[in-house]
């Protein structure tokens with residue numbers, strides 16, 4: 701799978717974890733206090749609690765249920781109920797390839813050597829959920845991939861489309877730094893109304 705935008709960096713400041721997803725894969729997206737981003741399976745290996753409900757403690761992510769702490773490789777390195785125990789290497793959260801570019805957090809569910817999408821210097825304006833599949837949205841613009849769709853005919857906007865479940869997607873809009881952010885935001889809301897067939 702290609703790179704997929706899963707969040708804007710402004711929504712994941714250092715020390716924060718949020719839920720996200722790519723299709724049926726639930727993700728915990730978190731940022732260490734020193735600014736490194738991670739994308740993990742949103743399921744604690746202990747009893748399955750969502751890790752996105754947890755909290756960042758130092759350079760680790762801690763589960764909210766029993767407090768198991770996972771270091772940046774996804775390995776458990778501390779179990780509060782057994783503080784002297786060195787957890788076995790088998791206790792490990794599945795992790796995904798994750799990178800930041802242009803104010804967007806990008807994830808690939810498989811190892812990839814593809815370069816990150818070219819954003820042309822654009823920066824994020826906002827994210828918006830759309831009740832349409834990523835594939836249908838790409839087809840609307842005649843695009844062959846939904847990773848990034850450049851819309852330059854009426855406004856110079858780049859859409860990074862995140863496929864979600866149930867035939868929906870999240871659209872992350874980026875525009876040139878000098879663009880009127882309010883106009884772009886309004887254009888995006890009109891686009892959603894058009895795609896969903898409802899009044900803006």
Ligand code: FES
Pocket residue numbers: 744745746747748749763764765766767768
């Ligand atoms: S379910 Fe996560 S520590 Fe128990």
